[in-house]
Amino acid sequence: MTYRREIDGLRALAVLPVILFHAGFPTFSGGFVGVDVFFVISGYLITSIILAERQAGTFTLVGFYERRARRILPALFVVMGVCSVFSWLWLLPSDMKMFSQSLVAVPAFASNILFYLTSSYFEPAAELKPLLHTWSLSVEEQYYLLYPIMLIIAWRFGKRWIVAVLILLTGMSLAAAHYGSTTDPSFTFFLLPTRGWEILIGALVGFHAFRTSTDIPPPTAHSQSSVVRQVLGILGLMLCAYGVWAFDARTPYPSVYTLVPTIGTVCIILFATQETLVGKLLGHTWLVGIGLISYSAYLWHQPLFALARHRSIEPPSNSLLYSLIVASLLLAYLSWKYVETPFRCRQSFTRKQVFTIGVSCSVAFMAFGLIGYFNGGFPNRISNEVIAAQRAQFDELGCMSEMGKYIPVAESCIVGDKRNVRVALLGDSIAGTLSFELGNALASHSLGLVNMSFGHCPPILGVYRVDRGSTHRCPEHNEEAFDYVKERNDIEILIFAGYWTMYVESPLLDIVSSNVRKSTPDDKRIQLIKEAFVNSILRYIKTGKTVIIVYPIPEASRHVPRYLAKQAMFSNGYNSDRDLTISYEAYKARNKETIQVFDSIGEHPNLIRIRPDTIFCNTYIEASCVAHVNGDSVYRDEFHLSNLGARLVVQNIMKHIVSFP
Secondary structure (H helix, E strand, C coil), rough: CCCHHHHHHHHHHHHHHHHHHHHHCCCHHCCHHHHHHHHHHHHHHHHHHHHHHHCCCCCCCCHHHHHHHHHHHHHHHHHHHHHHHHHHCCCCCHHHHHHHHHHHHHHCCHHHHHHHHCCCCCCHHHHHHCCCCHHHHHHHHHHHHHHHHHCCCHHHHHHHHHHHHHHHHHHHHHHHHHHHHHHHHHHHHHHHHHHHHHHHHHHHHHHHHHHHHHHHCCCCCCCCHHHHHHHHHHHHHHHHHHHHHHHCCCCCCHHHHHHHHHHHHHHHHHHHHCCHHHHHCCCCCCHHHHHCCHHHEHHHHEEHHHHHHHHHHCCHHHHHCCCCCCCCHHHHHHHHHHHHHHCCCCCCCCCHHHHHHHHHHHHHHHHHHHHHCCCCHHHHHHHHHHHHHHHHHCCCCCCCCCCCEECCHHHCCECCCCCEEEEEECCCCHHHHHHHHHHHHHHHHCCCEEEECCCCCCCCEEEEECCCCCCHHHHHHHHHHHHHHHHCCHHHHHHECCCCCHHCCCCCCCEEEHHHHHHHHHHHHHHHHHHHHHHHHHHHHHHCCCCCCCCCCCCCCCCCCCCCCHHHHHHCCCCCCHHHEEEHHHHHHCCHHHHHHHHCCCCCEEEEEECHHHHEECCCCEECCCCCECCEEEEECCECCCCHHHHHHHHHHHHHHHCCC
């Protein structure tokens, strides 16, 4: 296979946006599309190599897997080893436990499965996972395990069948990805069945390129004019750039949107040859150099960012992030020169040595990871003060519906006295954080509660989350909940809580009946959403139930338990009250419109208002909203209440419930 400098340059343009995206720079909000570019390149190169070796009669499965091991494992194991050392020094036990899981999954090329299975509401942010980026390596290795075997089988039926099968699999995988991008985004993002089509597109490009260079070419194979190649090369570069700057976390992904960078990559591979403008650009010495070290750069950047975020009490500054980017490139060069290159040389390491080192390191990392996981993240490394400071993050939550873990309304959990259920809780995960303490408080009065909270779903009739897709059963759930409480005469009190301000002030909701978001300016749509809030509460009041609305809960400026634990672990004189609290004025400004919406409902004998600002703000700290009480966090993260915080709110709710006739 002829070496193409522009492919290495394309690798550089793939890895740099990924690095800048993980650094958190908003300009590169779609930098994750660099992974899609890598997938297409990988499919193209692997297929081209296999076809060339098969033509030469030198292809073997063992040889193929040996090359993959030489290419991937050495640098990966070095990065994992360095990560393990600094994780031992800097990670909190809960984070070390999660990191230990990844040490088991990465050598097994199953980290994509791990990160899919462990996604949940209250897990630490993705930016804190040192080995999160290895999910893409797992996808590729799973593909490499199956792809050559599939080719060997398909070759027995003829080359035409191979291409037909690849086209069929590509279409099926793309269709599954587009459907799953709204029905099960986590599965779709991480797993091979919905990512494989990107690599298969590269494989089809490889078959096309091989055919046009070795077989009798089709009529159009050599009819592309220089102008067409120039235009299509530029188009390909523009498509990739568009994805980097136009896509963001709200883009359903992977889906048909992913065709933008993948088709762009195909155009570059097929048409941006060395004599074109794009080919010359990608063949520049600097880009080729970065492309050569792109694999190591990809390996190093995420651990550097994640470990820096673990070590810093404050979010890393831009200057630190820029320094880490430079450091990742320097480390990439060193590992390319002294790790990758020697291991690719058969004279330096024999096949037996490569496999022996690979198996030995895999077993060692997996053993260490298993011990760390079952040991709870090696908590003996950390003082009891640090562990106590973070405890609120893992407070008892109780059961509630989540996306992918839906609980039908009729099967909703009951807490407290199950023989005397007179209270219902409706809302999103904010409401869910109240359920445990509400259950305890109600049980002491021989009362029970049915918990119908549903994550990401405001308890407002007639609206849906536009960012959650049609299978997020929010509208149906709310209608079923309304019918349920209306028909249950024994349920007399309804408690509503939610992340109200996010719903009122952001473009996350739409009206079910009219789909106004696509036809109405945001200011008009938001007004309709506000009216839906009011009308929904009034409908519940008309059922004759007593309605308790918990007004917006103050948000902290940091992940409070993690901040307190890191302060205890890396004490350097920070004033946690100053750094964690927000001013009361900021709370009122942030929630002004939401409060006005709820106030506009007016007075009603069956309506009770709970105002958390009177509990948390201007009470413990003058002119500020408290984040912890004597070192005990009132939050489990930035805005979900801990059991202590929930208890303070529940005490106010219970004053009204116990006086209820």
